[in-house]
Amino acid sequence: MNVLHIRQLKMSDCLLGRMCSKGIAAVIGGILIHLTLGNLYSFGNMMTYMASYMHIRVDPSIDYGNFIWVNSITTAAQGCFMVLGGLLEKRVGPKITCFVGCSLLSAGIMLTRYTIEVSLFAVTMTYGLLSGLGISLSYVTPLACGMKWFPERKGFINGMIVAGFGLGALGSTNFQTMYLNPDNLPPETDGYFRDPDLLNRVPGVFITLGVIFLVMQYTGCLLLSKPKNDHHLCQQEEGEGLLEPSETENAEEREPISTAVLTDRDLKPMEMIRNKTFYQFWLIYFFNTIAIGYINAMYKSFGLSFILDDHFLAVIGSLSAIFNAVGRVFWGRLMDKTSFRVAMRLLSLLLAILFATLPLTSSMGKVGFAIWIWMIFFTFSGTFVLMPTVVEKAFGSQYYSANYGLLFTSQTISGPLVAALNHLMLDAVGYTGCFLSISGVICMSFIMTFIVPRGL
Template sequence: MKINMNLSKIKQNRYGIAAVFGGFLLHLTLGNLYSFGNMMTYMDSYMHIRVSSNITYSNFIWVNSVTTATQGLFMAVGGVLERKIGVRLTCLLGSLFLSSGIALTYFTIDISFAAVILTYGFLNGVGLALSYVVPLSCGMKWFPNKKGFVSGIIVGGFGLGSLGSTYLQTRFLNPNNIPVGSSGYFENSSLLDKVPKVFLLLGGIFFAMQSIACILISKPKNVSSQVLEESKTLMNSAEVEHRKQLDHFRAEEDVPTALKSGDSRIMGRDLTVREAIRTKEFYILYTIYFFNSIAVGYINAMYKSFGQTFINDDFYLSEVGSIAAIFNCCGRLAWGKLMDKTTFRFSMILMATCLAFFYLTLSFTPMIGKGFFAFSVWFIFFSFSGTFVLISTATEKAFGSTYYSSIYGLLFTNQIISSVIVSVINETLLHRYGYNVCFFIVSLIVSGSVGLTCILPRKL
């Protein structure tokens, strides 16, 4: 009997590891989103010179904004589809939207800016939305006692994804390191001729990776045993900490009863979507996510165009973006591990403080040099990466796993508003006041996350 139980556990762990790896692989392709700052310089140059001179860097950011807004709009749909058609079909459908959206840009980039927004923006965003949450949900169900770390691994793929994308884009399009022209755009004909072809290349590679990932991703058949294991762990932890924390918890009026007893869920059980949106914790997490998303969207789209104002080396800027992906990935693992060891509250306060600080350092990079520019960009990526693993894990801890995908999808709708604000900040302020004012405003917005996090229960 004992041997059979051990064999069953080994088999379960094998499928669980495969599911986590599949989630990581799928998120690698979704992480192409973070290569937009690099790809935008080529796409915008192509359209500015060959389609319409009215298309500029300041308005091209709307492509990325539509992607993230669409992702926010459709994220909750992924949770619904997961329950209706299953894990693998949901991920496959999202993969088809994402890869085909990128590949179809081969045609739309010669048509109009609106057509590019439809394919590289909207379709890409739908694919991201449907594919994003499901691997996270599956991974945390397989390993309920290591939620932060598992989430960090999976979304680490999202952070690392731009490493390969950025390198491939630059080496394919600009292998001779041709600098931008006096206009601020790439003008070389041989470079521009290859721009449409890169979308077919990326779309094909991504779909091949996604197909493998969809085969590997699964969720435990006996979820109840996973929940029981988690509950036992929580109860054991509660017994150790109960006597030490009892007086402290009673003194805090804002801590829910369930949290006082050691259960991380707000009501001591899994909440439905309707119940979750009636809690103050939902709206606090939503606003923190919203503030941090503004910082994420702005640096992702504008770091390279800002660097081009004082660095005349396309390879260097591309390498900065590629290495930023490593910091993005490692940050997700580090912040997830920190949350497992401490709390969401402590981790988010530290993360948001770092993010606000490093945004301010960008203003000094033209004076200090390109090395300091790389340092600032890398640590901004390292800092903001924690947003996704911390919020996703806190959502599951606070509201439970049953409706996690749908609840997290609702939280992700902040992207609809934040992406528009990023574009408005850029178009309204960039030409009038310059990058430094934009960086300061974003830093100020992120500082709001620190104050909001302090309102959340200490044990979350």
């Protein structure tokens, strides 16, 4: 081996090392951003305090049944504007896109300090709509960056990043509970907190949360980046050397290679919506997000119906974030090892069983309730790994952010649908009827997995 070739190999080593460092930094930045976006999963905990405050001090007609509209509008806003996030990222890059989205999310939380004194509609606009808009702009871009840097481990990398989303509720739920109810005061028999000191602390928690989130978000935005082209990747195929000098010199001139499994080229959004497989994915996502939105908002109010221990329920909520995060890594890895069809089929079947049997936990005590909630969070978390990964796998990476945004439009229907039906069904059939209905919806997702094309 001559001296020139050795020098070229060393230069390639340095180049690959720098690229891998940037790739790792991008994944860390994505995790930081998703940790703040994951505040969404603390809504079930926060709703008990917010609804209590507004029921007692603003409007007695506000209750848990109609307060779910706040969470539903958040998810609907994600569906409406997720495509905008993908298009913005293509124009201005990942850093600016996430900076704008994160700023909107934190602004929505902080403005709730004032809107919670006004009306449920005002809270829905800030804690719901504005926060949802912020999430929609910030959600997909970190995933796109991670998959670009590590294309051979897409499921695992997506799992790592969205694990941050799942873990977000761990810090948020504990902070909310310790800040608002440090003495573990129980709610009254009607399910609402009425202690004056507790209620006095509710408005201030939004400012504190917003400031903490901004620091984490802006740090994450600075770490985000994408490789300049599809050949600058943090990987080395087994049995191959590093980039040869000629490959390094010409890498900038090459066109991106299509990664799409179903087509011979990456599909643009308007092309993707003419593909029937997209609608199969859309329906699976729609059915699953109905279940996810419902349990996220209602698990604590259901628990309060037979467990009068606020700190215990907060612990369940915070630890569910760990199961949410670990589940995302698990399901992403499972898809890498098997396929989307296998992983999603197992996920939907298990989730349907867990929802159908959840009403039984009212006679199982604290331990039984905790196990069921944790298993539900562990299971549904895979939806947010499997769906973005299969969209990129099926239709390619070049337009991935916008394409996944189109899939998210399912939440514009599932979110409001849950809110509209919940109040009526909760009064008519109670929690048992609601959970059994959700289980039936998830069974539709299970059936859909059998018509998804093979090879995915």
